[in-house]
Amino acid sequence: MSEADELGDMLARAWRILCRSAGPGSDAALMAMATLSPDGWPEVRMVVLREAEPGAGQVATYIDLHSSKVESLRKSGRVAFTTWHPDERTQIRMAGNAGLIHGPETAARWAALTGAARLNYGQAPRPGAPIAAADAYAKTADPDSFAVLTCRIETMDVVDLAHPHRRALYSRSGDWAGQWLAP
Template sequence: MSEWFETLEGLRARVWQRLGRGVADRRAPARHPTLATLGTDGAPEARTVVLRGSSEAAGSVTIYTDAASAKVAELAREPRATLHVWEPKDRLQIRLALTVELRTGASLDALWERLSPEARRAYGGRPEPGRPIGDPVADYEETRERARFAVLDGRVERIEALHLGDWHRRADFSRADGFAGAWIAP
């Protein structure tokens, strides 16, 4: 019996299993991946997000965001992004190369209805995210705005997995060949 990290299939299965765990379990490492984008000035940007959905069958991941946030403007200009996760117990780094589509409007009504008032705090707010304010309490108002709720649909183009063990193993899985995968030098 080989260990999960010794085969391409095992490695790929573990990646999707961990992403699924992140969606389901608030304490799982993949709950809070880092989303990297190309800033509008050409410099890289990275921020923590919550992983809201993942599908191995579709090869996709889902993130919720505020339509007025900088990342939305960045993704409108350059839809390619990277999602990064480190799974310490598995000693596994996951990098997903994504093409991100922004979803807004009526198709999100059902999702919005399911969000708690607490969760809705993340969408809306005056002034808009990133604007300078004199005082963080007095000069900011939460608005919980349905129109500012947006979903980022990430189509996974490539998965790169790096496992650190007695022997380091690194593999690349590409949508082009159905994520069959190939080993690459670590």
């Protein structure tokens, strides 16, 4: 197999992992999601991968529109995700530009959520607000607080820890051709 074919296979495998992990009934991959705070600090938190679109080179997660990360994204739309699939022994790192979808456009996704999942979107006071006691908040399912955070991927770094270790970097600007990197 040529180097180009092998690189293509590795990228296709990474997308298969992401697609299999996203959405209902999936492995529900957890991803670390990094943003830059309004004052320039790196921020990382866990989110669930909800959508993966190889054709568009895009992934998405669901968030509360009133959470602090939205303020960060309004200042800098650059976002990065890292996920690790233990069975495949594969790490996938993605960096790109964030988009926010909320309002009527999210109706179908909202309708597909379970009642319990909907409670993750809509909280008073808003996520991250100081409260007087640990339970001094109320959760309500609020479609107006529900948002889809998309990431239009610019670069994807894939590390395969099967023996021997392999690592490749793919970029939108390089038409996803890929470049082997020393792991």
